[in-house]
Amino acid sequence: MISLWDTDGESVTHALASERRSAGGVASGLALSLVVVVDEKRIRDAEAAATIAAAAHPCRIIIVARYDVKTEQSRLDAEIVVGGRLGPCEAVVMRMRGRLALHAESVVMPLLAPDVPVVTWWHMVPPDRIAHDPLGVVADRRITDAGQSPDPVAALRTRADDYAPGDTDLAWTRTTPWRTLIAGAFDAFQGPIEAVCVRAPENDPSGVLLAGWMKARLGVTPTLESASTLSGVRVTLGGGVDVELEAQRDNTAILRRPGLPDRILPLSGRALGDELAEELRRLDPDQPYAAALSAATGATGLDQRTPVRVHVWHDPALAERPEAVYAQ
Structure with missing residues (x-):
């Protein structure tokens, strides 16, 4: 040195x-x-x-x-x-x-x-x-x-x-693990989405962006349910059927789906360096982020700038x- x-x-x-x-x-x-x-x-x-x-x-x-x-x-x-x-x-x-x-x-x-x-x-x-x-x-x-x-x-x-x-x-x-699990949860289901609920602190930007991503992808405005941490997502399908992901204290999440047994999925936190490494993997514009940010804040035309x-x-x-x- x-x-x-x-x-x-x-x-x-x-x-x-x-x-x-x-x-x-x-x-x-x-x-x-x-x-x-x-x-x-x-x-x-x-x-x-x-x-x-x-x-x-x-x-x-x-x-x-x-x-x-x-x-x-x-x-x-x-x-x-x-x-x-x-x-x-x-x-x-x-x-x-x-x-x-x-x-x-x-x-x-x-x-x-x-x-x-x-x-x-x-x-x-x-x-x-x-x-x-x-x-x-x-x-x-x-x-x-x-x-x-x-x-x-x-x-x-x-x-x-x-x-x-x-x-x-x-x-x-920081929403990547959640988005991965949510996308996988819909592999076995098709049909209209009636409602979405995200449980997270009111001042948690990750919870707000996760809700924005689901709004951009599903066309449904999520409701935010106050919690101490980003701890769960519930999606209501046609007919009032719920698919739910709930975080556990042991770095896992429970996936609950109607007609199927509960599944235990990994949901571990990551070090800051791992989060930074993820962002360095791609240097092109992050269009999913732009869509989530737009949906979460109401700003439009982000990709056209x-x-x-x-x-x-x-x-x-x-x-x-x-x-x-x-x-x-």
């Missing part, structure tokens, strides 16, 4: 190239560049998750933590790891302070692996508009997490308003001092 204190972008780029040569170019077959935007308190969590994801998708990991963007004095500290604690990949952890943090792309872009896609993941509350963050504008795929927001359901509406093809959210990824974003300059210091805007 190489540590660079109070350095600059050029020195970081040269140090990464030097460390790669010393390690024998261990990451010559990179599939993508993963840019992680994170708060300082979550850096270790982000490193652990990115390491798990990189085991399945070899990538160059660039972790960016930004501080005190309103202060004039800038500083860049960096750690470079090649084949070290973050597994058999290349990683750069950078802490940017001051006005440099508003121009993070000037340091990050020279570090991107050549000729491979770029994925940006916010392991924190993302900007309301991705175009305000240049690290999102340069990405081919953008991963947010509504669960990180103080109001997760309102965050879904924000994501819908700002959606562009290539966006996705880990709250959606342009996937290309243009950076919109946003300065938090000027936002707090509007008179400075008019003085320019």
Whole structure:
């Protein structure tokens, strides 16, 4: 590992190239560049998750933590790891302070692996508009997490308003086990759907997105039944026949179907790194997510929006001092 204190972008780029040569170019077959935007308190969590994801998708990991963007004095500290604690990949952890943090792309872009896609993941509350963050504008795929927001359901509406093809959210990824079981439950049944009920907390974005997915797929608006966790789905078929999935405490779910014995199915939680790895499997627009987000929030035409974003300059210091805007 190489540590660079109070350095600059050029020195970081040269140090990464030097460390790669010393390690024998261990990451010559990179599939993508993963840019992680994170708060300082979550850096270790982000490193652990990115390491798990990189085991399945070899990538160059660039972790960016930004501080005190309103202060004039800038500083860049960096750690470079090649084949070290973050597994058999290349990683750069950078802490940017001051006005440099508003121009993070000037340091990050020279570090991107050549000729491979770029994925940006916010392991924190993302900007309301991705175009305000240049690290999102340069990405081919953008991963947010509504669960990180103080109001997760309102965050879904924000994501819908700002959606562009290539966006996705880990709250959606967490519904994958449920969607898999629900789809399998209908293998033995056909006919009209009369009602759908999802049991989940009112502020659970995964429950809201799961309900949106079922609305988009079945054409029926689900009702939400309050619960402490996302714990069950009930579908009422024609004639009042219910098919129900109910989560158990032992990482399983019970599937109840009329005329058939109950089935015990696996429904285990996943580590953050496994959720991230799932999203890195595909870099094309996630159309099922767009449909679920549209159905859940009422936003329309998400798939028709342009996937290309243009950076919109946003300065938090000027936002707090509007008179400075008019003085320019």
